[in-house]
Amino acid sequence: MSGQNISKFVQWGRNIVAVGRNYRDHCAELGNAVPTKPLLFMKPPSSYLEEGSGPILIPRGCMSCHHEVELGVVIGDVCCDISEDEVMSRIAGFALTLDMTARDFQEEAKKNGNPWTLAKCFDTALPVSKFIPISDIADPGNVKIWCKVNDEMRQNGTTADMVFSISYLVSYISQYFTLHRGDLVLTGTPAGVGSVNVGDTITAGLGDFITMKFDVKQRK
Numbered sequence: 001m002s003g004q005n006i007s008k009f010v011q012w013g014r015n016i017v018a019v020g021r022n023y024r025d026h027c028a029e030l031g032n033a034v035p036t037k038p039l040l041f042m043k044p045p046s047s048y049l050e051e052g053s054g055p056i057l058i059p060r061g062c063m064s065c066h067h068e069v070e071l072g073v074v075i076g077d078v079c080c081d082i083s084e085d086e087v088m089s090r091i092a093g094f095a096l097t098l099d100m101t102a103r104d105f106q107e108e109a110k111k112n113g114n115p116w117t118l119a120k121c122f123d124t125a126l127p128v129s130k131f132i133p134i135s136d137i138a139d140p141g142n143v144k145i146w147c148k149v150n151d152e153m154r155q156n157g158t159t160a161d162m163v164f165s166i167s168y169l170v171s172y173i174s175q176y177f178t179l180h181r182g183d184l185v186l187t188g189t190p191a192g193v194g195s196v197n198v199g200d201t202i203t204a205g206l207g208d209f210i211t212m213k214f215d216v217k218q219r220k
């Protein structure tokens with residue numbers, strides 16, 4: 001097998017870039033400073049969980065698994081060194097997402113100055129809604145975004161409160177690495193993040209455009 005081109009084995013073009021601390025109220029609730037430039041991390045394609053394909057699985061050993069509802073931007077065309085003005089023409093559409101976070105793993109990593117990989121990248125850590133074409137949302141920078149656990153409203157925000165806009169974020173990322181069709185950018189979460197437990201149901205929505213629902217179970 002050796003000597004064959006790696007592209008036969010690895011699927012390119014499925015990067016998932018996540019933005020952290022992009023809402024002031026969420027920065028405040030976790031005691032983090034509001035960043036002066038976008039804070040970026042990655043999630044792997046193996047963390048995708050499409051609605052209807054199964055439950056969110058709390059990872060082994062995690063005692064505090066948090067929901068973070070986020071607007072996902074689906075890239076439609078190559079973004080390399082693009083200006084803010086060019087961004088909207090390179091976007092295919094949107095998805096509602098949950099950046100599930102093993103908060104206790106993340107706190108331990110932060111304390112030790114280590115990366116957030118285990119906290120953010122576990123299987124099922126990225127529940128996603130159906131695709132929303134860009135033509136459906138006139139102003140993605142001003143839509144309500146919410147998340148309920150069972151019947152309790154936990155997060156009730158608006159994308160108008162982002163610190164860095166969608167155009168700024170995609171342009172910024174594209175100055176450092178190229179985004180391709182099919183990549184996804186998670187744009188951060190508003191306040192109200194909190195733990196979920198086995199048996200809970202998470203429901204989330206984006207304006208009148210979409211809702212999605214996921215059950216929560218424990219990874220055995």
Ligand SMILES: CC(=O)CC(=O)C(=O)O
Pocket residue numbers: 018019020021022023026030068099101187188189
């Ligand atoms: C504190 C975090 O986990 C950062 C993050 O993901 C966010 O959305 O903010």
Ligand SMILES: [Mg+2]
Pocket residue numbers: 018019020068070099188189
């Ligand atoms: Mg997040």
